[in-house]
Amino acid sequence: MLDIEWVTYLVYLSMSNQQIKGHLEAMVLAILESGPAHGYSIIESLRSESNGLFDLPEGTVYPALHRLEENGLIKSSREVVDGRERRIYQLVPAGLGSLKESRAAWQAFSSAVSRILVVNPS
């Protein structure tokens, strides 16, 4: 019998990089929900949270961050850490709203797939 975690895992595995990119913004918002972070640490979190499942080039996260900022879902500020200037990203209320929408959409999608795969295992 397949459980929900396995179904979610299978859904991820069946996704191409392009499809993962479609969810990248929502995942970045989810990471920023726990607090402000700079690009490198966001990528580290993505890698560790997904157990290395996402095989996206690290650089693809930066255009996503710029898109989110352009659309007013996050904001950035400059900070000097250890003598080096860093750009820190932070979630704003509009981004939190968008994250809630993305979560609801993903839950609806994954539970629909789960129902089909779990109820009708081949």
Add this chain to the structure above:
Amino acid sequence: MNTIDIYLNELDAKLEMSQRHRRVILNEVREHLLDAATREISLGAPANIAEVNSVKAFGSVQQIAEGFNACEGAKATKQAPFITVVSGVLVFSACLAVAWSQPRNSSVASLFQQVTFFISVLAVQVALVSGLCGASRICSRWKSLESSGRDRVYVRRAMLISLRSLALGVVAISSNLLFDAIHNKNSNRMVIALSILVMISVAATGLLKLSRIKINSLFELEESAITPIPRVFTLGETIIGVIKVHPKVSLLCFATVAGLSAMNKAETNTLQQALPWGIAEVIATLLGFYLLGPVLNLRESHTDSAEII
């Protein structure tokens, strides 16, 4: 020059945006690559290998530039209709200023004035239709974070047609006004001269700004995810869809309304005198739909000519 600097130089050459924005991006990428290299070194890798690995993990220059350029293009796409609308409103305001400032003239307009006025009206109609087509596409993708290259090509094409038509309309109405200024002694020549100057400057500036906007980069995303949006935002696209499914019925309706409207607005005394203008408007509508229909995605094309503009 080390591997990171070479990578940054290559990326710099492929980024299509302002220098200030490019600098922000390159600084951020440099910081990332240095962080990644430092991490590799802390795990025991030699410095040169660490740099190569950090660049490799970051992604190809082409792929990263594509992502940033698409983001910049999406922003520019939203600016395009703004430029078109501002140009249209300013030209229309200048026309209104002339109309209000001129003394009432009861004599019938000359053929030259009728023809130039007719051309300007046609040009404005084309500008309006193509502008609405482009704006509809933008509205339907308003909440999407990323716009596909295909959408951006369409919006740029529609807006360029719109502004070129507006420019043609400006030339036609300017000729009309100049004719009036020369032949009508009572005309307010100062207002006419000022309005012509404003209209030509606005149309030229709008066209120049729009043609310089970098909506499309060398590397395009063919498709992108579309975020669901309230129906009111997709109303324009729905209407375009209906026109595309029923082109003959739609064209018949448009041509009838346009023809009757032209006859009503023609500065003539009898129905017989107004009829040629009505017929000319119907022919122009049919011709416009035939030529611009595939380009603006209002009807299916049998050739690939729609992709040429």
